[in-house]
Amino acid sequence: MTFDIRNIRKSFEGTEVLKDVSMEIGTGEFVALLGPSGSGKTTLLNIVAGLQHPDSGTLSLDGEDITRLSAGARHFGMVFQSYALFRHMSVAENIGFGLKVMPRGSRPSRRQIAARVEELLEMIELPGLGERYPAQLSGGQRQRVAMARALAINPRLLLMDEPFSALDAQVRQSLRASVRDLQQKIGVAAILVTHDRAEAWALADRIAVMGEGRILQYDRPERLREAPASEAVRVLAADAS
Amino acid sequence: MLRRLLILAALAFTVIVVILPVVSIFHRAFAEGAGAYWTAVSDPETLAAIRLTIVTALIVLPLNTVFGLAAAWAIARFEFPGRRLLLIVIEAPFAVSPVVAGLCFLLIYGAYGPVGAALADYNIQLMFNLTGIVLVSAFITCPFVVREVLPVLQVTGLDEEKAALTLGANGWQMFRHIVLPNVSWGLAYGVILSAARAMGEFGAVSVVSGAIRGQTMTLPLQVELMYNDYNATGAFAAATLLTFLALATLALRGLLHHFGPKRDQAA
Numbered sequence: 001m002t003f004d005i006r007n008i009r010k011s012f013e014g015t016e017v018l019k020d021v022s023m024e025i026g027t028g029e030f031v032a033l034l035g036p037s038g039s040g041k042t043t044l045l046n047i048v049a050g051l052q053h054p055d056s057g058t059l060s061l062d063g064e065d066i067t068r069l070s071a072g073a074r075h076f077g078m079v080f081q082s083y084a085l086f087r088h089m090s091v092a093e094n095i096g097f098g099l100k101v102m103p104r105g106s107r108p109s110r111r112q113i114a115a116r117v118e119e120l121l122e123m124i125e126l127p128g129l130g131e132r133y134p135a136q137l138s139g140g141q142r143q144r145v146a147m148a149r150a151l152a153i154n155p156r157l158l159l160m161d162e163p164f165s166a167l168d169a170q171v172r173q174s175l176r177a178s179v180r181d182l183q184q185k186i187g188v189a190a191i192l193v194t195h196d197r198a199e200a201w202a203l204a205d206r207i208a209v210m211g212e213g214r215i216l217q218y219d220r221p222e223r224l225r226e227a228p229a230s231e232a233v234r235v236l237a238a239d240a241s
Numbered sequence: 242m243l244r245r246l247l248i249l250a251a252l253a254f255t256v257i258v259v260i261l262p263v264v265s266i267f268h269r270a271f272a273e274g275a276g277a278y279w280t281a282v283s284d285p286e287t288l289a290a291i292r293l294t295i296v297t298a299l300i301v302l303p304l305n306t307v308f309g310l311a312a313a314w315a316i317a318r319f320e321f322p323g324r325r326l327l328l329i330v331i332e333a334p335f336a337v338s339p340v341v342a343g344l345c346f347l348l349i350y351g352a353y354g355p356v357g358a359a360l361a362d363y364n365i366q367l368m369f370n371l372t373g374i375v376l377v378s379a380f381i382t383c384p385f386v387v388r389e390v391l392p393v394l395q396v397t398g399l400d401e402e403k404a405a406l407t408l409g410a411n412g413w414q415m416f417r418h419i420v421l422p423n424v425s426w427g428l429a430y431g432v433i434l435s436a437a438r439a440m441g442e443f444g445a446v447s448v449v450s451g452a453i454r455g456q457t458m459t460l461p462l463q464v465e466l467m468y469n470d471y472n473a474t475g476a477f478a479a480a481t482l483l484t485f486l487a488l489a490t491l492a493l494r495g496l497l498h499h500f501g502p503k504r505d506q507a508a
Contacts, residue, residue: 051403072409084400088422097418098408153408 008057032200035210077150085134092130098153158190270477281478290463309386317394343448369451382435389431
């Protein structure tokens with residue numbers, strides 16, 4: 001699988017927030033978009049997800065142009081910063097939602113959905129919590145449910161928008177490792193948006209350092225340290241880890 | 242001392258302004274005994290008024306529910322030209338006197354109004370019948386659902402809807418499974434308020450109804466008619482029916498308040 005982002009531009013009311021951004025992501029690769037707020041990283045993620053549309057540029061997955069595809073048709077799993085769990089649905093209903101809304105022809109049976117939900121609850125180490133409601137879960141548990149819900153649809157790409165920012169430091173550490181494990185076990189390529197250097201360094205195969213709507217450098221973490229392309233990247237890399 | 246005085250004042254005010262009048266309705270209605278009350282309530286004209294009132298509410302409520310939901314969603318979720326204006330216009334029925342509203346409808350949709358005259362050529366009459374009563378009732382009650390649903394939508398935010406879209410839900414599924422359950426309590430509240438108002442409205446309806454006995458008299462109009470006919474027992478008996486509707490509304494509101502939101506708001 002290769003996901004290709006080509007020459008993406010996006011403006012809001014005359015302000016250009018993405019200035020010709022290009023990058024590609026390989027099979028099973030874990031990529032972090034790292035930058036301060038206002039650097040355009042969340043806009044880029046939303047464009048990849050299909051929740052916003054670029055002014056110009058293309059997105060392609062294995063050569064298929066998906067720029068005009070709706071968010072649902074892209075089949076990407078998204079974990080939101082707020083988790084965005086459906087508050088009136090149980091944990092099991094949340095996780096199974098993406099399967100339940102599939103078109104009649106391809107939709108799994110009720111029993112198949114239940115089995116898949118159980119499997120995912122095991123995977124995120126919350127077996128037996130399917131009947132709970134989001135309000136009854138801790139922050140870390142909610143985050144894992146959001147992850148399971150995104151993975152339930154067998155996404156072609158996993159997108160995460162600051163998934164750990166609402167958690168305290170201890171929970172964050174342990175969840176980081178489990179997110180990375182899950183992602184590798186499933187073998188899905190992932191894009192993580194973060195402003196936390198340590199997080200990017202700990203998780204990502206490659207990091208795209210973003211600033212003012214551009215990618216300043218896109219490389220492996222150790223390369224960012226050894227050969228920073230600019231002073232900004234050098235400072236960032238020196239401070240991280 | 243001051244506290245007691247305040248409580249006393251509040252109680253006295255409530256008794257004088259709310260409780261006494263309500264009690265007196267029942268007192269007067271039953272003054273000539275239960276038999277007379279029953280005869281008055283089962284009077285064919287009163288029964289026709291009850292039927293018309295309920296039919297009107299049953300037509301107006303679905304209309305305003307659909308319109309209110311659509312308008313609230315559009316205002317909460319989209320930026321479009323005229324959005325602010327729509328928000329103000331929707332509230333207009335609260336600001337305009339109902340009698341004036343009724344006259345406006347008469348001016349436009351009546352036989353001498355631009356729309357009414359054009360339709361008259363096709364033998365379609367909008368005023369002085371059920372259509373006219375439904376139209377003004379819809380106008381009078383149009384803000385309630387929007388006003389209850391809009392704040393709920395604004396508080397819940399967009400993320401759940403976006404999440405549903407990324408999971409493959411189409412627009413209708415997103416609305417049915419995410420938006421509707423999230424606003425359901427506010428919606429129920431708005432519908433109850435609309436129902437109470439639609440059934441109790443006097444001013445606007447009296448202008449467009451034409452007051453045809455047994456045909457275009459709603460319950461509030463029937464109360465006034467009988468009172469003017471020196472049929473006090475009949476008027477007060479019909480008034481008790483409206484009072485029951487009001488009490489039922491209050492009870493439903495209380496129930497919604499008691500069992501409604503909060504429980505799962507933390508998510």
